[in-house]
Structures are given as C-alpha cells and as structure tokens.
Amino acid sequence: MQRREFMSGAAAAAAALASASSLASGQAATNKKEESSMSEPTSKSAASRIPRVTSAGTMKGEMLYRDLGATGVQVSVIGMGGAHLGLADVEEADAIKLVHEGVDRGINFLDNSWDYNEGRSEERVGKALSQGGYRQKAFVMTKIDGRTKEVATNQINDSLRRLKVDHIDLMQHHEVIRFDDPDRIFGEGGAMEAVVEAQKAGKIRFIGFTGHKDPHIHLYMLKVAQEHGFHFDTVQMPINVMDAHFRSFAQLVVPEAINQKIAVLGMKSFGDNIILKSGVVEPMDCLRYSLNVPVSVLITGINSKRLLDQAFYAVKSFQPMDEAAVATLIAKTEEVAMKGKYELFKTTSHFDTTARHADWLGADSPAVQKLAPQLPG
Secondary structure, eight states: OOHHHHHHHHHHHHHHHHHHHHHHHHHHHHHHHHHHHHHSOHHHHHHHHSOOOSSOOEEETTEEEEEOTTSSOEEESEEEEHHHHTOTTSOHHHHHHHHHHHHHTTOOEEOOOTTGGGGHHHHHHHHHHTSTTGGGGOEEEEEEOOOBHHHHHHHHHHHHHHHTOSOEEEEEEOOOOSTTHHHHHHSTTBHHHHHHHHHHTTSEEEEEEEOOSOHHHHHHHHHHHHHTTOOOSEEEEEOOTTGGGSSOHHHHTHHHHHHTTOEEEEEOSSTTTTGGGGSSOOHHHHHHHHHHSOOSEEEEEOOSHHHHHHHHHHHHHOOOOOHHHHHHHHHTTHHHHTTOTTOHHHHSSTTOHHHHOGGGTOOOOHHHHHHOOSOOO
C-alpha cells in the first residue's frame, strides 16, 4: 500500500471514529434527557396524564350518578362491593340490611363474583334482592372465572341461581391478569362464546372484564377484543392514589377506555386497606382521588354502617379537582408508591384467587391439548 493511500485511509477512519463518537455522545445525551424526564417529580407529570372529570355527576338525593359508558344506563358513582358482604365475620342479616339501606339511600350498583366467599356473597345479595322489590331498584353485576365455554356456562348458571334473578345486568370476565387470558377467553370454545350465548338468551345485558395486575394486560385484552370485532361495555381496574406512580391503569388504560366509549369501573381505592397502612393518606384522600378519575362507578368494600356512611360522605363532599390539586394529592404517596409496595395486587399473587384455584379457569383449549397432550412436570 502506498503511503498516500494509507494516510487517506487513516484520515477516513479517524473521521468515521469521530462521527461514531459524536453519535454516541448524542445518544448518551438523549438517554440522559429521557432518564431525567422519567425521574422528574412524578406527581406533577403523572397528574398531567391522568384523565379527570369536569362534572361530579348528577346528584339525586344522597347519591351522584354517572353514565355507564355507552350503555344508556345511569348508575350510582358508588358501587357496593360484594366480597365484603360475604365475609365470615359479617352476619347474613347484617349484610342484607346493608344492601337494603344502601339501595334505599341511592346506591343502585351491586358488585359480586361467582368465586366470592365460596358463593356466599352472591347468595346473601340474592336474598336481599328477593325481598321488598329491591331487584327492580338494583343494577346487578357479577363475574366469572371460567376460560372455557363449558366452565363459564356453569358459572353463569350458578350466579343466576344464587342471586335469585332471571338476568344479570353486567357480567364480567374476572381476573384477566395473565397475557394468555384474552386468547383463552376469545379462542374457539372459550368463555366469550358462553357469555354471548347467555346475552342472546336474555340472561345477561352487558359484558365487561376485570383485572388488577398490569395495565398492559388490559390493553392487550382490548386489542384482542377489537381483533374479534367485539366491543366491551365495561372495564374494571384499580384506581387509587398510589396507582399514579406504578404500573398506572389511570394513565394507560383509562384514556383508551374513554376513547373506545367503554365505562370505567374503579376498584381497590384502599387496596384492601393496605394503602392506608402507609400512613401517608386518609380514607377521604383515597375516595376523592378515585372519584376524580372518570369512573362510572367506584366499587368499594362495605361491611359496616360506618363504611356505608363514609362512602356517602365522600359523595356529598366531592368536588372535581384540577390538575394542580391532583398533583398535590398524589404527591403524598409518591415516595412510598414507586415500587408498588402497598399495591400487593400488582406485585404479588396474594390477591390472585384464580392462581390458587386454576381449576376455576377450566382446561386448556382443544388446540393446545392437541399440540401438547401432556402437562409438563
């Protein structure tokens, strides 16, 4: 190689090295900028991304009412959680009395699930509804765990029997907490076939789904539904003062639900009271925040007169908050919420009942069994 050629090649290599170094510096600067953006005070930035109501709702008596998405139905902004009503330390007569008082004072949305307290929750609500014309005053929701058509059909029929009703106003696929749940539900022979058949038979009015693990699983469920040409009426998710900082459903799922005109049902405003154990927020902080997100209903556990009155006080005193007020409120939880320590339903399997009872879901689909006839292990 001639010296001139070598020098020319060396100069080119030096120029390329300088260019690469410049690009690397630029990329490092970009990464640093992104990291800085991600680590800026999250309360202010999160508040800018969390949808807010502009109106509290329509007040009738003691209760606020909001539209249930695009269904044409108005529901109470407070929903009475069914799990608490079936707890072993709650007397059946007291549970029935709470349902009656709640409905008399304006709560019309009753939450439940096929798996709550071995069916006791549905049975107690069924007894409450069968008395004094309360069924006509209530919007009854329950959930099923089955992922196969056969298991889902059986669970739907169980719920109708326990609740003592000829139809359920809203049926939801429960605990969509794994990425394979949407595919199992919508697959051939899946639970959606059973739910749609029940709807056509007049046993179900509206259809939704719930989950508490990761907002991306919710978004995948919505994607799979769209691929199958299906539109959900409702979607239920955790909405609380700590969610803003960790795997945020309010930031990621609520805007998409609003865009698709799907009613948002909020839950876990107290995280089974674990959020209150942080010591940084009070019950009214939790309820005010959740009501400020555009939820049609905030489902909350009520197993005492005190908790019932607390819910009504939250409604009576609620005023929509602006972005600055939301930022101030969620700033209280910023330091303790970043890793999900107090949202155990996201970070552990403690609240995953279908993980402990896989038989409630049903068998793998025929397609899976054909490809892999034997279970591993």
